[in-house]
Amino acid sequence: MSFFADPITFISNWLNSLLTNWGVPPGWAQFILFILGAGALSLGAMVFTIFLIWLERKLGGRFQDRIGPNRVGPWGIFQTIADMLKIFTKEYITPWGSDPVLFNLAPVLAMAAVLAVWAVIPLSSTVYGSNIQIGVLYILAVGALGELGVILAGFASNNKYALLGGFRVVAMLISYEVPMALTLLVPVMLTGSMGLNDITSAQRVWFIWQAPVAALVFFIASIAENSRAPFDLIEADSEIVAGFNIEYSGLKFGMFYVADFLHAFTAALIFASVFLGGWRGPGAELYPALGFLYLLIKTAIVYFITISIRFSLPRLRVDQVMAFNWKYLTPLALVSLLVTALVDKSLPAGQGWLRLGGLLLANLVIFVVADRLVSIYHRRKNQERRVVSGPRPIAVTLREKPAEPVEVES
Amino acid sequence: MTGMQIVFLINAAVTVIAGVMMVTVKRLMHAAMWLILTLFGVAVVFGLLEASFFAIVQVVVYIGAIAILLVFAIMLTRDAVDDSFLQNHRWVLTALIGAVALSGLLLAIFTWPQSALFTAPLADAQRDVGEMGLSLLDPQGYLIPFEVSSILLLAALIGAVHVGISRREEER
Numbered sequence: 001m002s003f004f005a006d007p008i009t010f011i012s013n014w015l016n017s018l019l020t021n022w023g024v025p026p027g028w029a030q031f032i033l034f035i036l037g038a039g040a041l042s043l044g045a046m047v048f049t050i051f052l053i054w055l056e057r058k059l060g061g062r063f064q065d066r067i068g069p070n071r072v073g074p075w076g077i078f079q080t081i082a083d084m085l086k087i088f089t090k091e092y093i094t095p096w097g098s099d100p101v102l103f104n105l106a107p108v109l110a111m112a113a114v115l116a117v118w119a120v121i122p123l124s125s126t127v128y129g130s131n132i133q134i135g136v137l138y139i140l141a142v143g144a145l146g147e148l149g150v151i152l153a154g155f156a157s158n159n160k161y162a163l164l165g166g167f168r169v170v171a172m173l174i175s176y177e178v179p180m181a182l183t184l185l186v187p188v189m190l191t192g193s194m195g196l197n198d199i200t201s202a203q204r205v206w207f208i209w210q211a212p213v214a215a216l217v218f219f220i221a222s223i224a225e226n227s228r229a230p231f232d233l234i235e236a237d238s239e240i241v242a243g244f245n246i247e248y249s250g251l252k253f254g255m256f257y258v259a260d261f262l263h264a265f266t267a268a269l270i271f272a273s274v275f276l277g278g279w280r281g282p283g284a285e286l287y288p289a290l291g292f293l294y295l296l297i298k299t300a301i302v303y304f305i306t307i308s309i310r311f312s313l314p315r316l317r318v319d320q321v322m323a324f325n326w327k328y329l330t331p332l333a334l335v336s337l338l339v340t341a342l343v344d345k346s347l348p349a350g351q352g353w354l355r356l357g358g359l360l361l362a363n364l365v366i367f368v369v370a371d372r373l374v375s376i377y378h379r380r381k382n383q384e385r386r387v388v389s390g391p392r393p394i395a396v397t398l399r400e401k402p403a404e405p406v407e408v409e410s
Numbered sequence: 411m412t413g414m415q416i417v418f419l420i421n422a423a424v425t426v427i428a429g430v431m432m433v434t435v436k437r438l439m440h441a442a443m444w445l446i447l448t449l450f451g452v453a454v455v456f457g458l459l460e461a462s463f464f465a466i467v468q469v470v471v472y473i474g475a476i477a478i479l480l481v482f483a484i485m486l487t488r489d490a491v492d493d494s495f496l497q498n499h500r501w502v503l504t505a506l507i508g509a510v511a512l513s514g515l516l517l518a519i520f521t522w523p524q525s526a527l528f529t530a531p532l533a534d535a536q537r538d539v540g541e542m543g544l545s546l547l548d549p550q551g552y553l554i555p556f557e558v559s560s561i562l563l564l565a566a567l568i569g570a571v572h573v574g575i576s577r578r579e580e581e582r
Contacts, residue, residue, distance in 0.1 A: 027413075102443065133539055137466045144474025148446070151481055155439060163485070170478065177474075194539055 006288040008127045012037070041129060042115045049262045053080045056261060056307055063311035090250035095158055098247065102156035107248065107255035109149030114263045116142045121269055122197045124279045124291035135196035136184050139270060140177065143225060146259075147173045150234075150244050153256070157247035165243035168318055169227055169234045175325045176231075180221040182333035186214040186340050187274050200278035205352070208275040210359040213336040213366050215275040217329050222267040223306060224325070226260070230313040231321055268302035269295075276302070332370055339366060418458055425451025433501065438484045446477045460532050463539050 003010045012033060019029040054069060054077055061068025069076030094100055119129035120138050132138060147170050154166020188194050190210060191202040199207075208215045227234040235243040245256045272278060276298045279291030316324065343362045347355050425448055432444035449472045456465035519525050545551035 099437075099439065102439070132462055133537065134463050134466050137463070137470060141466050141469040141474060144470060144478070147478060148473065148481075151478065152443075155481070155485060167482075167485070170482075174475070174478065192540065 006124075006126055008124075009288070038119070038129070041118055045115060045118050045262060045266075046258065048265075049258050050080045050084065052265050053083075053258075053261050056264070059304070059307050060311045063308060084254070087251055087254045092252060093247075093249045095247045097158040099156040099158070102152045103247075104252070106149045106153035106156060107252045107259075109145055109152065110259045111255045113142050113146030113149060114259045114266055116145070117266050117270065120196050121273055122200050122278055123295060124288035125201075125285050126288045127292070128197060131195055131197045134194045136188055136194045136199070136274075140181055140184070143173075143177065146263075153248070154244040157244075159247050161240045161242070162244050162246045165234065165236075165240040165246070168240075169244060172227065172231065172233050172318075172321055172325075173225060175322060176221045176224040176329075179217050179325065179329040179333040180225060182330070182337050183211075183214040183218040183221065184274065185337055186211045189337075189341060189344065196273055196278075200273055200280065203277040203280055205356055206275065206277040210356055211275070211336065211340060211363060212360070213332060213363045213370075214340070215271075217333045217336065218275065219271060219302075220329060221325075222271060223309065224321070226263045226267050226306075228264060228306065229310045230316050232315050233318060233321060236315075264306055265299070265303055268299045268306055271302050272298040328374070332366070335366055335370075336363070339363075414458065418455075421451055421454045421458070425455070433504075438487065439481070442477065442480050442484055445480070446473055449473055449477065460537065462537075463542065 015036070016029055016033060019032060020026060024032070057079070058068040058076065069079035072078040072082045094103060117139055120132060120135040122128040122131075150173070151166045151170045154162045154164075154170075157163070187199050187207045190207060191199045193199065193202075224231040240246075245253055248256065272295060277294075278298075279288070279295045281291065281294035284291030284294055339362050340359065343358050344355065347358045428444045428447040428451060432441050432448060435441050435444060449468065453465045453468040453473075456462075456468055546556050547553055
């Protein structure tokens with residue numbers, strides 16, 4: 001196998017033969033290769049984040065009619081490196097009355113939870129961290145560790161704002177895990193396996209064509225899991241100062257920051273692997289490096305949509321976020337799961353195009369029915385709404401005539 | 411000693427120490443953290459037994475849901491940061507019940523004739539999660555326990571909804 005068709009396997013085989021020639025037992029050689037691979041993957045993901053932060057700030061600037069970073073290097077591309085060097089030099093402050101062990105554990109957990117997802121994602125037909133049977137469940141389990149990091153940060157900081165921020169964000173994260181898990185079951189049903197490798201290889205036709213409703217719900221839920229706008233309860237300068245990470249400084253804050261940006265990309269990566277066929281594309285099995293390129297392009301498209309949503313939508317209130325999840329997304333995910341199971345089993349097996357057409361049609365019906373139901377519900381709700389009282393301003397400007405004092409019968 | 415045994419021994423030591431720490435530390439929040447470490451150790455044991463599904467489900471359900479719920483509940487108590495006294499007041503009785511339950515369980519396992527089968531390595535077919543799903547819904551298998559536990563969970567859900575709704579109406 002040549003270097004250009006499959007560089008990672010080439011290097012790994014070369015290292016393996018090198019170690020074996022040195023007299024390392026095969027088991028240990030495998031072990032060393034695993035450790036090297038894990039180190040390279042997580043280091044690569046973290047270094048890639050430097051680029052991601054610049055990209056997101058630049059794109060965000062463009063979306064909001066600004067220029068974005070433009071001082072350090074061409075197009076400001078070294079801005080993140082300058083920021084990183086600055087954050088290295090900052091002082092670590094552990095606030096008085098905080099819980100030092102938990103305070104320091106929280107950023108580590110937040111970062112590890114994001115990086116651990118990369119272990120199961122097939123980057124090409126030959127390069128993947130671990131082909132465990134239950135990759136989909138693993139992604140959910142690892143997400144739970146991230147929630148733990150957030151709530152620990154909120155508690156250990158000994159700060160009311162941090163605690164409130166941690167509370168409401170974790171409540172949201174737990175809620176959005178429900179539709180996320182339900183919609184992840186749809187590709188699992190279509191594949192018959194929970195392993196991400198199997199799910200990717202089964203997508204001769206991308207699953208987004210067979211389960212568009214599930215893909216949409218999963219996409220929304222993954223934005224919420226990342227607590228990005230419009231679901232950015234995690235930071236609210238006007239309500240809880242800076243949220244759960246208010247007391248963190250220096251590199252500890254940097255870890256939350258990096259975890260946040262890497263999570264956005266990782267969510268796009270999961271979406272591309274589960275619903276957009278992952279590394280699959282013309283010639284990807286023959287040349288795995290090409291598969292990696294396909295995965296990168298698909299992920300970049302999903303990532304771009306995520307960023308455009310983040311920078312163009314206003315934020316939702318806490319109750320709106322919760323109501324949206326429990327009243328719309330979760331029922332939609334449940335219906336999509338049931339309908340997919342029924343349609344998939346009632347159509348004859350072996351006829352790929354018939355199944356695809358049936359599932360697509362069923363999903364369109366779900367879309368139309370859900371849309372009608374929501375508009376009927378909102379029309380009724382608007383009819384019930386009546387004006388209880390007029391505006392009662394607390395402060396009036398001096399130029400206007402002050403409000404007439406209300407006469408009170410005594 | 412193989413690598414697996416070393417990993418098992420380290421994991422067992424961590425799990426047991428974390429379990430002991432959980433019931434002896436004075437801060438409730440730290441007790442919850444030690445509980446999470448204990449549950450994680452149990453997940454690793456499942457992983458070493460090649461039951462990767464149970465290992466991950468252990469993390470999803472116990473750490474992802476139950477432990478976070480516990481942490482929520484602890485944060486709402488006044489004693490969350492108070493470490494001036496031991497939190498479990500009736501620890502002698504609890505330890506006694508725990509010891510009796512554990513010894514009974516161990517006795518039951520060691521006298522069970524099928525326990526010798528546990529050490530045999532799994533066949534490839536047995537690692538398939540689909541097999542487990544089929545046996546859960548098989549009338550010859552575990553259909554009745556599965557349905558009973560679902561009814562229990564449904565009852566808990568309905569009860570929680572009832573409590574929440576009736577309380578809100580009282581406020582009005």
